[in-house]
Amino acid sequence: MSQKNISNFIIKESISLTDKYQLMILECTEEAKAFQDIKPGQFVQIRVDNSHHTFLRRPISINDVDIENRTLTLLIRKAGDGTKAICSLSQGDTLNLIWPLGNGFSVDITPASRIILMGGGVGVAPLLYLGKILRMYGLKPEFLLGAQSSDDLLLLEKFKEIGTVHISTDDGSLGEKGLVTRHSVLSTHIDKIYCCGPLPMMKGVAALCKSNNIDCEVSLENVMACGVGACLCCVEPTVKGNRCVCTEGPVFNINELLW
Amino acid sequence: MVDLSVKIGELNLQNPVLTASGTFGYGEEFSDFIDLNKLGGFIVKGTTLEPRQGNAYPRMVETPSGMLNAVGLQNKGVDYFIDTIYPRIKNYRTNIIVNVSGASIDDYIAVAEKLMPLPNIPAIEVNISCPNVKQGGMAFGTSPEGAAEVTRRLREVYKKTLIVKLSPNVTDISSIAKAVENVGADAISLVNTFMGMAIDVERRRPYLSTITGGLSGPAIRPIAVRMVWQAAHSVRIPVIGLGGIMNGRDALEFLMAGAKAIQIGTANFIDPAVTIKVVNELEDYCQRHGISDIKEIIGII
Ligand SMILES: Cc1cc2nc3c(=O)[nH]c(=O)nc-3n(C[C@H](O)[C@H](O)[C@H](O)COP(=O)(O)OP(=O)(O)OC[C@H]3O[C@@H](n4cnc5c(N)ncnc54)[C@H](O)[C@@H]3O)c2cc1C
Numbered sequence: 360m361s362q363k364n365i366s367n368f369i370i371k372e373s374i375s376l377t378d379k380y381q382l383m384i385l386e387c388t389e390e391a392k393a394f395q396d397i398k399p400g401q402f403v404q405i406r407v408d409n410s411h412h413t414f415l416r417r418p419i420s421i422n423d424v425d426i427e428n429r430t431l432t433l434l435i436r437k438a439g440d441g442t443k444a445i446c447s448l449s450q451g452d453t454l455n456l457i458w459p460l461g462n463g464f465s466v467d468i469t470p471a472s473r474i475i476l477m478g479g480g481v482g483v484a485p486l487l488y489l490g491k492i493l494r495m496y497g498l499k500p501e502f503l504l505g506a507q508s509s510d511d512l513l514l515l516e517k518f519k520e521i522g523t524v525h526i527s528t529d530d531g532s533l534g535e536k537g538l539v540t541r542h543s544v545l546s547t548h549i550d551k552i553y554c555c556g557p558l559p560m561m562k563g564v565a566a567l568c569k570s571n572n573i574d575c576e577v578s579l580e581n582v583m584a585c586g587v588g589a590c591l592c593c594v595e596p597t598v599k600g601n602r603c604v605c606t607e608g609p610v611f612n613i614n615e616l617l618w
Numbered sequence: 619m620v621d622l623s624v625k626i627g628e629l630n631l632q633n634p635v636l637t638a639s640g641t642f643g644y645g646e647e648f649s650d651f652i653d654l655n656k657l658g659g660f661i662v663k664g665t666t667l668e669p670r671q672g673n674a675y676p677r678m679v680e681t682p683s684g685m686l687n688a689v690g691l692q693n694k695g696v697d698y699f700i701d702t703i704y705p706r707i708k709n710y711r712t713n714i715i716v717n718v719s720g721a722s723i724d725d726y727i728a729v730a731e732k733l734m735p736l737p738n739i740p741a742i743e744v745n746i747s748c749p750n751v752k753q754g755g756m757a758f759g760t761s762p763e764g765a766a767e768v769t770r771r772l773r774e775v776y777k778k779t780l781i782v783k784l785s786p787n788v789t790d791i792s793s794i795a796k797a798v799e800n801v802g803a804d805a806i807s808l809v810n811t812f813m814g815m816a817i818d819v820e821r822r823r824p825y826l827s828t829i830t831g832g833l834s835g836p837a838i839r840p841i842a843v844r845m846v847w848q849a850a851h852s853v854r855i856p857v858i859g860l861g862g863i864m865n866g867r868d869a870l871e872f873l874m875a876g877a878k879a880i881q882i883g884t885a886n887f888i889d890p891a892v893t894i895k896v897v898n899e900l901e902d903y904c905q906r907h908g909i910s911d912i913k914e915i916i917g918i919i
Pocket residue numbers: 402413417418419420421434435436437438439440441442443481484485579580581582583609
């Protein structure tokens with residue numbers, strides 16, 4: 360398991376993607392070796408200093424890593440007070456992070472595999488760095504991204520730089536119309552699916568993968584307190600009993616889950 | 619040099635800072651962030667005779683300046699602790715205390731008897747906030763008789779330092795503190811969590827799977843300080859104070875109210891290095907106020 364750090368990061372850039380989503384690039388102010396150890400699918404716990412209503416840290420996935428420049432990119436949906444307060448900070452402000460946390464996706468895959476990285480809503484966040492790492496290993500990841508409408512598709516250009524992008528929108532404004540779990544690409548041959556998104560979507564994909572014998576990993580978003588395996592608040596029932604999403608997850612193979 | 623050392627039963631603590639059970643795992647979860655050897659000691663997760671899966675998710679909800687939890691004592695049982703965890707943590711050079719829970723008095727006794735031979739576990743902390751399954755689920759710790767009964771039976775078998783952790787969900791904490799002192803507890807610690815409840819009004823249902831849960835964090839601190847003060851004025855055995863301590867200033871409140879040592883719980887979730895900061899802040903405070911021994915300020919209120 361990678362060494363965990365508590366560090367201050369300076370906001371280098373904060374970009375409003377839409378009124379609901381913010382992309383933040385954070386630079387580590389402290390000497391830390393951890394950047395090359397970060398695995399795709401890991402997350403950070405952000406301390407929220409500027410919201411009276413927020414007490415605990417907020418878990419956010421690592422969207423991208425720049426090892427050389429020592430930056431992390433986060434993609435944040437303004438869900439409530441905590442995330443709104445984080446997104447309201449500007450360039451030059453400081454954020455305190457515990458990082459990197461969780462297990463991350465497994466990336467030991469046979470070279471010729473057909474891999475789909477499937478995301479819905481802000482769940483696309485961890486798929487970008489995952490795609491980059493898979494590409495680095497010589498694989499050809501394809502993305503399947505779902506959203507309500509074309510306006511809600513995030514970071515589309517960045518995903519296109521890494522691999523083929525399949526799209527579905529609820530209103531049909533881009534790609535296939537309908538649920539992402541019904542997209543036609545899912546009826547072609549696939550060896551492995553990585554999925555992060557709303558629970559109904561992940562459960563839908565899990566069911567599909569089980570019946571078609573596709574290897575599948577999902578990233579869960581159970582509510583957390585500590586993020587380091589100390590409080591046992593974040594557990595998910597698995598074939599081996601209740602397990603911590605923050606340390607033994609957030610990524611689980613669907614065969615481990617009781618879905 | 620400030621003398622921060624205190625004594626609890628047979629335990630010599632190099633400083634009064636301990637960690638609260640259930641918020642600090644088995645200590646090792648925090649070894650990336652702090653040097654555990656610099657703590658007065660750490661108290662590990664609630665341990666029961668048999669493995670327990672705990673309550674269903676969701677088990678936690680954030681509330682103003684605090685949180686409600688309903689973890690329900692998830693742990694792999696005392697045998698697993700002894701065989702697997704103890705060998706990993708026993709070499710930390712600080713006091714390791716095991717928090718003991720049970721559904722019956724026999725359960726508590728069985729766990730205590732199994733822990734007693736471990737050379738590097740010098741004390742147990744008995745969580746008497748657990749429901750007494752044999753007696754209608756009322757917590758042992760909510761009546762002086764119940765609290766005294768568990769303590770008396772444990773005292774008969776457990777020869778090392780016996781700390782009894784009191785439930786704050788009672789009308790008269792002094793009578794319970796006296797009851798456990800009278801039957802041989804070496805120390806008491808308080809407070810455990812306050813029973814609370816929160817409702818998701820959009821979904822029209824409670825946030826927790828168990829409906830009610832235990833409130834912790836700074837939201838409870840003034841009530842905890844009051845109860846520690848009351849308890850400390852009722853007994854002669856050492857009192858360990860906790861409830862919402864976030865920094866050295868907060869810890870000092872408990873010490874002045876009469877606690878000989880303190881525990882830090884929920885604050886570890888926000889800052890995993892908070893315990894060491896509190897140790898340093900206590901030392902700074904003493905230096906600033908010309909205090910050479912922290913014991914000078916214990917119980918001054
Ligand atoms: C491992 C992990 C990775 C995550 N990665 C990201 C990410 O990359 N980007 C991102 O925007 N969000 C991510 N989340 C979700 C994010 O943590 C929550 O949206 C955030 O904690 C909400 O805090 P708040 O104070 O803004 O809202 P609150 O006021 O706490 O809640 C507002 C609403 O959001 C819901 N909510 C609260 N916590 C969660 C949660 N953990 N998951 C889903 N819904 C929640 C609440 O039920 C409520 O309806 C992640 C969560 C986890 C556990």
